[in-house]
Amino acid sequence: MHRRLACIAFFKDRGKRSALAIFGLCFCAVGSYLQIRADIGLSPWFALHQGLSFTFPISFGTASILVSVVVLSADLILKEPIGIGAILDVFVMGWVADLCLEYGPVPVQTRLVPQLALLIFGIFVQSFGQFVYMKAALSCGPRDALMVALGKRLSRISIGTANILLSLFVLAAGTLLGSQLGVGTVVSLFGAGIIMDLVFRLLHFEPRSVTHEGALQTLSAFRAAWREDTLQQK
Secondary structure, X not given: OOOOHHHHHHHHHHHHHHHHHHHHHHHHHHHHHHHHHHOOOOOHHXXXXXXXXXXXXXXXXXXXXXXXXXXXXXXXXXXXXXXXXXHHHHHHHHHHHHHHHHHOOOOOOOOHHHHHHHXXXXXXXXXXXXXXXXXXXXXXXXXXXXXXXXXXXXXXXXXXXXXXXXXXXXXXXXXXXXXXXOHHHHHHHHHHHHHHHHHHHHOOOOHHHOOOOOHHHHHHHHHHHHHHHHHHHO
């Protein structure tokens, strides 16, 4: 039996990139978990997820998945590519966040200094995770795609500033749903953007310059690999 070398190369490449994306998304989820355990006020997106979990009989992770699905619609309208990375983000972030909250070893903090330290460390971990999974170029997760879309349209500002502007809107929605806010909410609102800019600069990474592969492009690449193998076997 002839081996389909182009197809094998296709799956090997996408497999490696998907593994890289999952690895980065796990970092993002752990960063989210650490911020929750800081217990000093949730970040804007987490505030929205918590507000939804308070309003409806769903878990925090399920709320995260539902928000991701809604945000995906906005990404499509803004013509951001939606592919393997976005799909992985929808499920990996929610499931890993729930696992960490159920079995994670980090206790809830009760003193201000440890709370702030854990919150800031969690933001650093999350920012590093964003760098890792975005490097896979398989499309951003729903929230990050929205941030990048905003950043592309406001090209004179940093990506971190774009994140702050988006977070202001999200925080308003979470507040209306009765989410618990605190000192950490303000720190997260501005700190996430600042830390993101810092981490990305240190790693020489500009997310707006990454050419992501959408689902249709992935399908086209597979078809091209299949045709190449078919021609070689004739």
